[in-house]
Amino acid sequence: MGRTASVDDERIHARLAEVFRVNGYAGASLSDLSRAVGLQRASLYHRFPDGKPAMAAAMLTSLGARFGEVLQPLASESDVAEGVAEMARRMALFYDDGRMACVLDTMTLLGAPEDIRAHAGRLARTWLQAMADAAARAGASEKDAQNRARAALVRIEGALVVARVLDDPSVFEQVLGELPDLLAPDLLAR
Template identity: 35%
Template sequence: MTRIIHEKTDVVPMIAEVFRELGYEGATMSKITGRTGLSKGSLYHFFPGGKEEMASEIMAHVDAWFIAHVFEPLEQEDPQTAIPRMWREVNAYFRSGQRICLVGAFALDETRDRFALMIGRYFQRWIDALAAALVRTGATKEAALLLSEEAVGGIQGGLILARALNDPSVFERTIAGLAERVAVFIGEPS
């Protein structure tokens, strides 16, 4: 039975899960309708630009979540609060490694060319926000940037390994190890 959805904001998270599961190329309109219970008419009502518009909206939705829960706290809050918060929020968002990073997945295939600017901005802002927080703890800009790249790269790698091995604990251990490394680096207990 077709679902009745009244708001576009209700539709975006549903479609995002289809893209997470099947990737951009695998998320055909028929698979999106089948997995969400939405009619093609409803989808085109909300997304007249089709699948590319859906993906763009989903990426904007993901970006907005990360801005509110990760990037802005790292940029604006006390680093001793914001950095541990980042680990908690990231672990919750990715469901302890059971949910892939859609932006990361898009970066790995030919979808990257369609959304290169959005993908690049997302990862660069995360690296820059974490680096800025680390600098506020006394780290040099160079060291903070290197550690931030390692942390964001480690999160992405942990997600891939957890998915590949079908073992979410890989992600949890990765997050714990990265958090410990950052905490040691800034001289705080983890």
């Protein structure tokens, strides 16, 4: 029987995400990744024999699972507006009230391998589809639901940037508070 890992995968992936979030793929050095995880390079390569690309892919896969938990209320709440509000609450926690950059953005900066950029793109499309599905459940046509989801994503990502640049998390909080009106206005009007 093998030795139990001293640092679990979820913690490693979260620490890798911190480095990739701040530095992007190209700017994340192996020294930074090793230091953040708390493992020597040899131990890090033992866990990720394919190096930084494998670290980034594992981190994005883990992030996708965590993000699935954030998006889950969009599909599970019977009241769509309440589901959007709960997703927004979870998103506030996920992004530390707008103080953290979106790792999907930083992983698509120049220098990231195409498969990593594609993985981040798939996660963004999953996010868009979850919001579009919620808008459709709220009564929007398919085209309108897609437009609402895209507008929501643009607002969220823009608010993340503005909140950090101005050091004002209220910008992010405001956008999250507007999501039920954007994605489920037909239900709120009733």
